[in-house]
Amino acid sequence: DARVTQTPRHKVTEMGQEVTMRCQPILGHNTVFWYRQTMMQGLELLAYFRNRAPLDDSGMPKDRFSAEMPDATLATLKIQPSEPRDSAVYFCASGLAPGQGAIAGELFFGEGSRLTVL
Amino acid sequence: QKEVEQDPGPLSVPEGAIVSLNCTYSNSAFQYFMWYRQYSRKGPELLMYTYSSGNKEDGRFTAQVDKSSKYISLFIRDSQPSDSATYLCAMRPGGSEKLVFGKGTKLTVNP
Numbered sequence: 215d216a217r218v219t220q221t222p223r224h225k226v227t228e229m230g231q232e233v234t235m236r237c238q239p240i241l242g243h244n245t246v247f248w249y250r251q252t253m254m255q256g257l258e259l260l261a262y263f264r265n266r267a268p269l270d271d272s273g274m275p276k277d278r279f280s281a282e283m284p285d286a287t288l289a290t291l292k293i294q295p296s297e298p299r300d301s302a303v304y305f306c307a308s309g310l311a312p313g314q315g316a317i318a319g320e321l322f323f324g325e326g327s328r329l330t331v332l
Numbered sequence: 333q334k335e336v337e338q339d340p341g342p343l344s345v346p347e348g349a350i351v352s353l354n355c356t357y358s359n360s361a362f363q364y365f366m367w368y369r370q371y372s373r374k375g376p377e378l379l380m381y382t383y384s385s386g387n388k389e390d391g392r393f394t395a396q397v398d399k400s401s402k403y404i405s406l407f408i409r410d411s412q413p414s415d416s417a418t419y420l421c422a423m424r425p426g427g428s429e430k431l432v433f434g435k436g437t438k439l440t441v442n443p
Contacts, residue, residue, distance in 0.1 A: 218375070245429055247431075249433075255435075256420075256433055256434065256435035256436060257376070257420065257433040257435075257436075259430060259431070259432075262429065262430070264429070269429075270430065305375055305376075307375070309429075311429060312427070312429060320366075320378045320381070321376075321378070321431060322377075323375030323376050323377065324375050325373070325374055325375050326373075326374075326375055
């Protein structure tokens with residue numbers, strides 16, 4: 215059963231600590247997205263990759279957030295230092311680029327990493 | 333004004349009711365329109381998608397897009413308690429992979 219796997223599922227940390235979230239996309243998918251979900255803002259796109267290359271990270275606070283894809287099976291989102299306003303659920307999603315046989319725009323989401331920064 | 337507006341609800345209906353969920357948008361470049369369903373503590377999953385204007389039906393679900401009014405709808409017929417979830421509209425321009433989501437409408441179907 216192919217699915218996007220995210221770790222950790224839950225993380226509670228103190229302000230100023232480094233947080234790293236990991237994502238294993240579905241094998242064969244060439245686009246990977248990081249979204250953040252809050253009650254106030256809903257789902258916001260932070261960054262996305264195609265074939266491991268970063269295409270857009272304009273939604274990410276550059277001074278504290280970084281996203282990488284060290285290889286095709288791993289995407290990471292790092293926050294350093296973390297702040298209480300970073301508390302949210304972070305979702306990773308993967309898919310195929312349009313025109314590659316996938317339903318247009320279909321993203322497969324992981325179950326999310328719920329982050330609480332005290 | 334956000335690019336995509338969606339009433340967050342919550343919406344509570346009795347089992348068997350017809351449910352109407354809606355979104356409005358401002359970007360006329362949007363061409364692909366989707367509805368995702370998100371159960372509590374889970375990630376969103378694609379429910380339906382439509383390209384450009386028109387209707388699409390899948391079982392008890394019907395998606396409608398009116399590009400002239402920049403308005404999309406999802407109708408659920410004969411709603412079931414298992415339909416209780418948050419429904420998010422999402423859309424993107426042609427040639428772009430970036431999906432813009434509405435905030436979601438929380439639906440509860442009461443037995």
